[in-house]
Amino acid sequence: MTPAPVRAPDHLTLALPKGRILEEAVALLSLAGLPLTLPEKSRALRHEFPDVGVTILELRNQDVPVYVDLGVADVGIVGKDVLIESGRGVYEPVDLGFARCRLSLIREVGATGPLVRVGTKYPRAARAYLSAHGIPAEVVKLSGNIELAALTGLAEAVIDLVQTGSTLRANNLEEVDVLFESSARLIVNRAALKLRRERLRPLISRLRELGAGEPDRASAGQPQTSQQS
Ligand SMILES: Nc1ncnc2c1ncn2[C@@H]1O[C@H](COP(=O)(O)OP(=O)(O)OP(=O)(O)O)[C@@H](O)[C@H]1O
Ligand SMILES: O=P(O)(O)OC[C@H]1O[C@H](OP(=O)(O)OP(=O)(O)O)[C@H](O)[C@@H]1O
Numbered sequence: 001m002t003p004a005p006v007r008a009p010d011h012l013t014l015a016l017p018k019g020r021i022l023e024e025a026v027a028l029l030s031l032a033g034l035p036l037t038l039p040e041k042s043r044a045l046r047h048e049f050p051d052v053g054v055t056i057l058e059l060r061n062q063d064v065p066v067y068v069d070l071g072v073a074d075v076g077i078v079g080k081d082v083l084i085e086s087g088r089g090v091y092e093p094v095d096l097g098f099a100r101c102r103l104s105l106i107r108e109v110g111a112t113g114p115l116v117r118v119g120t121k122y123p124r125a126a127r128a129y130l131s132a133h134g135i136p137a138e139v140v141k142l143s144g145n146i147e148l149a150a151l152t153g154l155a156e157a158v159i160d161l162v163q164t165g166s167t168l169r170a171n172n173l174e175e176v177d178v179l180f181e182s183s184a185r186l187i188v189n190r191a192a193l194k195l196r197r198e199r200l201r202p203l204i205s206r207l208r209e210l211g212a213g214e215p216d217r218a219s220a221g222q223p224q225t226s227q228q229s
Helices: 022-031 061-069 080-086 123-132 148-152 166-170 190-195 197-210
Strands: 012-017 046-049 054-059 075-079 091-095 101-108 117-120 138-141 157-162 173-182 184-188
Touching: 012 022, 012 061, 012 197, 022 197, 054 061, 061 075, 061 080, 061 184, 075 080, 080 123, 080 173, 080 184, 091 197, 101 148, 117 123, 117 148, 123 138, 123 157, 123 173, 148 157, 157 173, 166 173, 184 190, 184 197, 190 197
Parallel strands: 012 054, 012 075, 117 138, 117 157
Antiparallel strands: 046 054, 075 184, 091 184, 101 157, 101 173
């Protein structure tokens, strides 16, 4: 195995997800004192910014928490939904206030009857929710266009993200319950926080000023349901 490269204590490795979070994350980091840009069309997965002392790793959302938890990246930006689903206990100092949405239980409008199968991209959160409500449904892990499962009879309900509600309206679906609210979070490796504190402390402070501030401690951690709160 190739040994991990030794990085200078003033160098930062950032784990950022491609997709809808990337552009706003880079813009926010630039406002916070790290002048970064990403090439528009490139297959490169690792972007070096020697003048800023930063490396960006471009990842799938679901992989951001593990890169930060295992210390390959010092810092990451990821949705609270993905962070909860990862089960990783990384330090989460800033609610960045964008990519706001909620994870909800969704059914066809007017549907009644027991839940036998529930389709979702979030099996951990789904199992926690169903178990807290004493619902013995099977959780079916899906990868995208989750709402189709409720439309086709694959499942009696789905657990998926809602933002504007337009996907629900376009498919005759309704929100039955909200598991939790989500927004983009800054996450930090705990060892890096000590080793690279000269760079991380000012970054965290500036992002707190720019974003929504510290995460609500009551909603941090495990999935909650609107019925519990
Ligand atoms: N409709 C939405 N409105 C606002 N925020 C959203 C919406 N959908 C998802 N998000 C948030 O943005 C994050 C990234 O979403 P995105 O659509 O880029 O990833 P994805 O396609 O679900 O994931 P991947 O491609 O990595 O499997 C989600 O984890 C969630 O926190
Ligand atoms: O309430 P709305 O504003 O309609 O947003 C909700 C939709 O956005 C996300 O899907 P996305 O577009 O990321 O596609 P995906 O299902 O492939 O993840 C989510 O999975 C919902 O389907």
